[in-house]
Amino acid sequence: MNNQLKKLILIFIFNISLFFILMIGIQNSSSKKKVNFITTETVSLPIGFIVGISFISGSLTGTLLTIKLNDNKK
Numbered sequence: 001m002n003n004q005l006k007k008l009i010l011i012f013i014f015n016i017s018l019f020f021i022l023m024i025g026i027q028n029s030s031s032k033k034k035v036n037f038i039t040t041e042t043v044s045l046p047i048g049f050i051v052g053i054s055f056i057s058g059s060l061t062g063t064l065l066t067i068k069l070n071d072n073k074k
Contacts, residue, residue: 004067011063015056022052 029046 008063008068015060018052018056018059021054022049026052042067 026046026049029048030048032044033050034044035042035050
């Protein structure tokens with residue numbers, strides 16, 4: 001199996017497990033906020049969920065960019 005494919009599978013499994021842990025841990029959260037976009041805003045979401053999803057999406061984006069940059073160097 002290709003080394004990059006192994007790395008992608010590992011990162012996706014890691015981030016999906018973080019997401020499931022986030023879902024379990026967020027069950028009793030009572031403080032909620034809305035995220036304001038330029039023209040709209042979201043429904044009330046727990047603060048931990050917003051922070052957790054931001055971390056997970058940043059981890060995935062950083063990994064995919066790193067893999068793409070390594071492809072261009074070879």
